[in-house]
Amino acid sequence: MRILVTGGAGFIGSHLVEELLKQGHTVITLDDLSTGKKGYLNQIIHHHNHVFVHGSALDRSLLNELMENCDVIFHMAAVLGVKNTVDHPLKVIEGNIDATRNVLELAFPRKTKVIFASTSEVYGKNEQLPFSEDFSNRVLGSTNTHRWCYATAKALDEHLCFAYGDKGLPVTVVRYFNAYGPRQNGTQYGQVIPKFIKAALKNEPITIYGDGEQSRCFTFIEDTVKGTIACLDPKANQQVFNIGIDQVTTINELALKIKSLSHSSSEITYFPYSEAYGQGYEDMQKRVPNISKAKQTLNYHPTVKLEDGLLRTIEWYRQDLKHGRDDG
Numbered sequence: 001m002r003i004l005v006t007g008g009a010g011f012i013g014s015h016l017v018e019e020l021l022k023q024g025h026t027v028i029t030l031d032d033l034s035t036g037k038k039g040y041l042n043q044i045i046h047h048h049n050h051v052f053v054h055g056s057a058l059d060r061s062l063l064n065e066l067m068e069n070c071d072v073i074f075h076m077a078a079v080l081g082v083k084n085t086v087d088h089p090l091k092v093i094e095g096n097i098d099a100t101r102n103v104l105e106l107a108f109p110r111k112t113k114v115i116f117a118s119t120s121e122v123y124g125k126n127e128q129l130p131f132s133e134d135f136s137n138r139v140l141g142s143t144n145t146h147r148w149c150y151a152t153a154k155a156l157d158e159h160l161c162f163a164y165g166d167k168g169l170p171v172t173v174v175r176y177f178n179a180y181g182p183r184q185n186g187t188q189y190g191q192v193i194p195k196f197i198k199a200a201l202k203n204e205p206i207t208i209y210g211d212g213e214q215s216r217c218f219t220f221i222e223d224t225v226k227g228t229i230a231c232l233d234p235k236a237n238q239q240v241f242n243i244g245i246d247q248v249t250t251i252n253e254l255a256l257k258i259k260s261l262s263h264s265s266s267e268i269t270y271f272p273y274s275e276a277y278g279q280g281y282e283d284m285q286k287r288v289p290n291i292s293k294a295k296q297t298l299n300y301h302p303t304v305k306l307e308d309g310l311l312r313t314i315e316w317y318r319q320d321l322k323h324g325r326d327d328g
């Protein structure tokens, strides 16, 4: 197939592009390099079935041109991260809604299948666990608290996907749960695993926000990509899937594991959320996916245990730091 990947130089996107090429597809990668890096595509930049285009999904005419003769679009481009959400809400709202609307509007007349990268954040602060795709309620905070703008923008993107789906566009929504692995950059965007690993490798303090008893289900990138590619199956059309793993880890456990797996002497310290992200910032205590729908429909079975994924990720960061590529 001929496939367009927006945000293909990003963390998930670059692994996805590599795997699609391995499977024999032709891939066009579109990325504005706002958080992605061309270097993440080093191994495939000259692949005969791959073209990299430096540009934005906000550029309709470019997008229109790149979609020509494509069979599928993986729309991964997004403005994300806790810090962006809190400090740059307009960038988050416009960057997510305008780009997704462009992709869907331009894919629609051609009936080009769109696989859209959404997030577990759309479940908001629902306390009913595990999160199932067919929950009838989402629980989100106030609109004057920027913390909720990313979840709301992605939820509106999902509405757009299903509205076009009703009109006959083949579309699949994928809700990711804390993907991690090599190339997840951006300490400045509040992602916990890169931040902890970089601190551990430098023997600097590993700083936990809050009391560390909040938990997440960390999904290794290989499993994330497997689940995403499985959505090429027509059975996935007009459907939403949780793509994650159901192994629950608290942030305290994560910090200890990273410290021990990287043989670090880092001290573990604590910092109040309110000082990191401002008063009123709400962090979810728990977020656990119900992945039975993806298992049954897509034959998606995540297999990488946290320790194994962390070891592979730590090794990547070790090399990254050694070669002076630390992207802070």
Ligand SMILES: NC(=O)c1ccc[n+]([C@@H]2O[C@H](COP(=O)([O-])OP(=O)(O)OC[C@H]3O[C@@H](n4cnc5c(N)ncnc54)[C@H](O)[C@@H]3O)[C@@H](O)[C@H]2O)c1
Pocket: 006, 007, 008, 009, 010, 011, 012, 013, 030, 031, 032, 033, 034, 035, 036, 037, 055, 056, 057, 058, 075, 076, 077, 078, 079, 080, 095, 099, 117, 118, 119, 120, 175, 176, 177, 178, 179, 180, 185
């Ligand atoms: N990593 C996770 O755990 C996670 C969780 C939930 C959802 N997601 C979603 O998965 C997708 C990929 O996330 P990621 O973690 O790889 O983040 P990332 O920041 O590494 O990737 C996003 C990519 O999109 C690019 N980009 C941003 N705006 C663009 C635009 N207008 N045009 C072209 N490129 C643009 C960035 O340069 C970057 O390469 C995003 O849609 C994100 O919302 C990720």
